[in-house]
Amino acid sequence: MIYREAGQFKTTYASDQQLFPILQDRVFVIGFLVFAFGVMPFIGTEYLFRAILVPFLILSLAAIGLNILVGYCGQVSLGTGAFMAVGAYAAYNLAIRVPDLNLIVVFLLSGVFSSLVGVLFGFPSLRIKGFYLAVATLAAQFFIDWLFARVKWFTNDSSSGSVSAPPLEIFGRVFDSPEEKYLLVLAFVCVFALIARNLTRGAIGRSWMATRDMDVAAEVIGIRPMAAKLSAFAVSSFFVGVAGALWAFVYLGSWEPLAFDVNRSFQLLFMIIIGGLGSILGSFLGAAFIVILPLVLNQLPRALGVSLSTEMVSHIEIMVFGALIVIFLIAEPRGLARLWAVGKEKLRLWPFPH
Amino acid sequence: MGSKLAPWLEVIIGGLMSGVLYSLVALGLVLIFKASGVFNFAQGAMVLFAALSLVRLMEKMPFILALAVTIAIMVALAWLIERLVLRPLVNQEGIVLFMATLGVAYFIDGLGQTIWGSDIYTLHVGMPKEPKILFESTFEGGILVSMEDVIAAILAAVMVAALALFFQKTSTGRALRAVADDHQAAQSIGIPLNRIWVIVWSVAGLVALVAGIIWGSKLGVQFSLQLVALKALPVVILGGFTSIPGAIIGGLIIGLGEKVSEVYLGPTLGGGIENWFAYVLALIFLLFRPEGLFGERHIDRV
Numbered sequence: 001m002i003y004r005e006a007g008q009f010k011t012t013y014a015s016d017q018q019l020f021p022i023l024q025d026r027v028f029v030i031g032f033l034v035f036a037f038g039v040m041p042f043i044g045t046e047y048l049f050r051a052i053l054v055p056f057l058i059l060s061l062a063a064i065g066l067n068i069l070v071g072y073c074g075q076v077s078l079g080t081g082a083f084m085a086v087g088a089y090a091a092y093n094l095a096i097r098v099p100d101l102n103l104i105v106v107f108l109l110s111g112v113f114s115s116l117v118g119v120l121f122g123f124p125s126l127r128i129k130g131f132y133l134a135v136a137t138l139a140a141q142f143f144i145d146w147l148f149a150r151v152k153w154f155t156n157d158s159s160s161g162s163v164s165a166p167p168l169e170i171f172g173r174v175f176d177s178p179e180e181k182y183l184l185v186l187a188f189v190c191v192f193a194l195i196a197r198n199l200t201r202g203a204i205g206r207s208w209m210a211t212r213d214m215d216v217a218a219e220v221i222g223i224r225p226m227a228a229k230l231s232a233f234a235v236s237s238f239f240v241g242v243a244g245a246l247w248a249f250v251y252l253g254s255w256e257p258l259a260f261d262v263n264r265s266f267q268l269l270f271m272i273i274i275g276g277l278g279s280i281l282g283s284f285l286g287a288a289f290i291v292i293l294p295l296v297l298n299q300l301p302r303a304l305g306v307s308l309s310t311e312m313v314s315h316i317e318i319m320v321f322g323a324l325i326v327i328f329l330i331a332e333p334r335g336l337a338r339l340w341a342v343g344k345e346k347l348r349l350w351p352f353p354h
Numbered sequence: 355m356g357s358k359l360a361p362w363l364e365v366i367i368g369g370l371m372s373g374v375l376y377s378l379v380a381l382g383l384v385l386i387f388k389a390s391g392v393f394n395f396a397q398g399a400m401v402l403f404a405a406l407s408l409v410r411l412m413e414k415m416p417f418i419l420a421l422a423v424t425i426a427i428m429v430a431l432a433w434l435i436e437r438l439v440l441r442p443l444v445n446q447e448g449i450v451l452f453m454a455t456l457g458v459a460y461f462i463d464g465l466g467q468t469i470w471g472s473d474i475y476t477l478h479v480g481m482p483k484e485p486k487i488l489f490e491s492t493f494e495g496g497i498l499v500s501m502e503d504v505i506a507a508i509l510a511a512v513m514v515a516a517l518a519l520f521f522q523k524t525s526t527g528r529a530l531r532a533v534a535d536d537h538q539a540a541q542s543i544g545i546p547l548n549r550i551w552v553i554v555w556s557v558a559g560l561v562a563l564v565a566g567i568i569w570g571s572k573l574g575v576q577f578s579l580q581l582v583a584l585k586a587l588p589v590v591i592l593g594g595f596t597s598i599p600g601a602i603i604g605g606l607i608i609g610l611g612e613k614v615s616e617v618y619l620g621p622t623l624g625g626g627i628e629n630w631f632a633y634v635l636a637l638i639f640l641l642f643r644p645e646g647l648f649g650e651r652h653i654d655r656v
Contacts, residue, residue, distance in 0.1 A: 076449055124637060127644045131393040131452050132595075135587045136640060139633035146630050150623075266456065273453060311472060319464030325457025329450055330442040 003347035019197065036186060041179040049178035056291045057185045058246045063271040063283035064196045065239025070269070071278035072200055073232035074212030075125050079137035080240055081264035082144035085257065086114040087241030088248035089154050095166050095249075096156060103170045107188070107245045114241020115234045117144075122233030126226055129215070141262050149257040164254035181250050188246060192239060197280050199235065208232050209278070270321060274328050276337030285336040293320070364499075365617050366610060371503035373609020374510045375568060379586035380593065380601040381514065382561040387595045388534045389554040390440070392451045396459035398583025400559055403466040404428055405566030405575045409475040428559030429552075431462070436551045444547075463580065474576040477567065506568045513564060514602060517557075521598075530554060534596075588636035594646030604647060608632045 003024055010016040020026045044053065066080050090110035094101060101109075121140040125133050148154050155163050168175040168184070175184050199205055207228040210218035219225050248255050267290060275286020297317050301308045308316070332338055379401060386394040407427050411420035439454055521527040532540040533550045541547050569579055585608070593604025615631050640646075 074449075076452070124640055128640050130449050132591060132640065132644065134449075134452065135591050135633075136637050138584070138587065139630065139637040142630035142633050146627065266460075269453070269456070312468065315464045315468040315472065317464070318460045319468065322457045322459065322461030322464060325460065326439050326454050329446075329454045329457070330439075333446075333450065 003344065003350070005348070019194075033190070037183070041183060044179065044182070046178045049182045052291060052295070053182050054178070054185055054251050055247075056287055057182075057189045058243050058251055059268070059271065059291060060284045060287040061189050061192055061246065062240050062243035062268055063275065063287045064193060064280055065236045065243060066268050067272045067275075067278065067280070067283045068196060068200065068208070068239065069232050069236035071272055071276075071282075072205060072212060073208040073229065073236075074215075075122075075229060075232060076130070076134040076269075077137040077236075078134050078262070078265050078269065079121065079140035079144075080268045081260040081262060082141045083114045083118055083237040083240040084244030084247060084264065085144055085148055085260035086117045086237075087111060087244030088255065088260065089148055089163075090114065090241065091245035091249060092163055092165060093154065093156070099166075103168060103249075107242055107249075110245040111238040111242040114244065115238040118233045118237025118240075119230055122230055122237075125229045125233065138262070141265055145257055145261060160256070162254055162256035165249040165252075168249060175250075185246055185250055188242070192242065193280055193284075196239065200280065204228075204231060212278075270325055272335075273325055274335055276335030277333075279335070279337035281340065282335050282337030285340070289336065290321075293317075365613050367499060368503070369610035369613030370606055371500070371507055371609070372613065373606040374503075374507040374602075375565070375572075375582075375605075376585050376589050376609055377602045377605025378506075378510045378513070378561065378565040378568065379583045380589040380605055381510075381517070381598065382558040382565070383586055383590050384593075384595065384598055384601045385517070385561065386554055386558045387590075388598075389530045390533070390551055391448055391537075392440070392455060393448065393595070394558065395452060395455040396435075396462055397558065397562060397586065398580040399459040399462040399466070400428070400431070400562035401566045401569065401583050402575075402577070402579045403431070403462050403566075404559065404563040405477065405570035405579060406466045406470040406475070408563070408567065409477045409570065409575045410470045412477075424563060425560065428563055429556045432555030432559050433552050435555055436548060440551055441548065467577075472577065474574045475570075477570040477575050502568075502572060506572075509564060509568065510602075513561065514598065517598065520557075526553060585632055588632040590646075591636040592639055592646060594648040597646070597648035600646060600648035608635065611635055 005022050005024070008023055010021065015021070020029055040053075062080065062084060065083075066077065069075050069077050087110045090113035091106050094106045094109055095103065098106075117140075121137060124136045128136060149161055152158075155161055168181070170184070175181055200208070207218070207223045208231075210221070210223050211225055211228040211232075215225055218228070244260065248259070252259060271286035271290045272283060273286070274289050275284070276282025294317055297320065298313055301313065328335060379397060382397045382400070383394055386392055386397070404424060404427075408420055408424045411423050414420075415423070435458060439458055440451075443451055443454055519527075521531060529540070529545045529550055530553070532543075532545055533547060537547065540550075565583075566575070566579065569582055573579065573582070586605075589604040589608050590601060591604075592607060593600025593602070612628050612631050616628050619627065
């Protein structure tokens with residue numbers, strides 16, 4: 001009864017093509033945003049912001065970026081961690097070498113750098129695809145890991161290889177409390193999610209999806225594969241780069257190249273598989289799942305009265321991850337986002353089954 | 355000559371030897387890909403799992419028994435993978451299967467370390483540790499060759515020969531090749547797909563075991579064994595996914611290139627380039643020949 005769209009008539013193209021055509025969705029999303037911006041900063045605890053919400057939001061942003069590439073354009077990438085690293089180090093170098101630059105500009109520019117590197121490593125995708133490409137993106141991962149660890153210029157000649165971000169000062173205001181950091185990240189993620197949503201439902205998103213579904217056929221109907229694939233790489237690594245800069249500046253504060261190793265790439269890939277390939281909402285759901293699951297797995301044995309060593313818990317954690325990946329691929333290849341969509345379908349008919 | 359040539363030859367031989375070890379892991383990948391079209395990311399985890407099982411079982415029983423039990427475990431693992439992962443995913447796209455093997459890799463990895471522990475174990479299977487100096491009369495100082503590597507190379511050669519015979523001469527091998535060519539056609543003439551998959555994954559498990567024994571006794575059985583297996587990916591890319599000789603030659607090229615570049619380019623670039631050299635080499639190669647050295651040419655149809 002609640003989720004019924006009968007009587008909602010669309011009389012203009014604009015109203016038919018809006019982001020959330022169903023009234024209930026609009027109300028829900030606006031309510032959610034009001035809650036996230038207006039209520040959450042007052043009721044959240046420091047632990048909640050630091051350990052859950054901030055990493056969740058930043059990883060969601062990176063997952064959206066990866067989802068554009070893998071979920072929408074069908075180019076599997078195992079090099080996401082590297083592109084996050086490019087964003088992080090670009091932001092670091094811009095911030096210390098051009099101190100007067102506004103941090104928001106720094107973040108956006110680091111996305112541009114990451115985007116350039118992404119296009120460079122995206123070139124092989126014009127000739128190879130599938131797992132060949134997946135392995136080729138590993139080349140980006142290992143090369144960039146090495147680059148930031150070995151070339152001293154990037155770390156401003158730091159002796160240990162680890163670097164610290166300058167304070168988060170934007171428009172003369174320093175963002176240092178957990179709530180402020182949360183709001184900053186939230187604002188970024190909301191804007192970028194909106195951009196991603198609109199890109200993916202426009203002409204460019206259509207050309208990505210056509211390329212994903214069958215690239216030869218897409219070429220035949222007049223989609224230029226080169227433009228589609230490279231633009232997917234560019235947009236995706238832009239998002240991932242900004243996420244990397246935020247991860248380094250807001251979440252980590254100080255970091256070393258290991259923060260962006262190949263495990264980060266796998267983690268992000270798992271997020272979009274579990275969340276739902278080719279879905280913006282899925283990126284959020286997957287990120288939430290992967291951020292919260294380790295916390296649950298850590299608490300669960302204690303709650304049940306079983307004591308496990310931390311080592312054991314981490315082994316069990318990767319086992320559960322592995323099993324979940326396989327289970328999701330078999331049972332629901334389109335992930336949590338699909339479950340949500342099915343739930344909405346059911347609600348539409350509720351309480352009658354037909 | 356002599357004094358200049360000997361270290362150079364040493365680098366080359368060392369490179370070729372480690373190349374043989376890479377191709378051993380790559381072989382497992384190619385086998386599975388040939389017979390089921392699955393790009394098995396879990397091969398590295400299987401190497402670690404096999405080596406861990408063997409080394410922990412050897413604490414409790416004699417070597418031969420431990421070996422037998424480990425083989426049984428690997429076959430059981432193959433059966434489980436076929437049952438729980440491959441069968442439900444049959445007819446899915448290659449990339450979905452690839453991601454499934456990523457999950458399998460994580461699972462096996464966690465399972466192995468949960469059951470067998472995650473310390474570093476030393477594996478002694480009677481491989482000679484002493485390096486040998488050869489051609490002392492020809493070159494000044496001779497050439498230092500690790501006997502362990504030589505034995506590994508011989509083992510790998512025997513293994514490849516055995517696999518080639520198995521593929522060419524036995525009826526099971528013929529069935530395997532038929533499945534590799536066309537799943538549906540093979541099935542329609544009565545070749546049981548499920549059984550073939552179990553066989554292939556078992557064989558890949560055995561290859562993983564041999565690789566695990568050799569690598570394990572060289573480096574110790576520990577988590578980093580899995581990373582060694584990451585080296586096998588550029589090898590198969592270079593050699594072509596479907597070619598057993600490709601895996602061998604790709605391994606030799608990568609091993610050689612890696613050592614030579616580390617010794618002669620490494621100092622100028624800052625060292626540690628072994629980590630990415632193979633990948634970048636494979637990447638550049640792919641730009642010119644996307645199907646690898648010996649891979650089959652791909653024709654796309656709508």
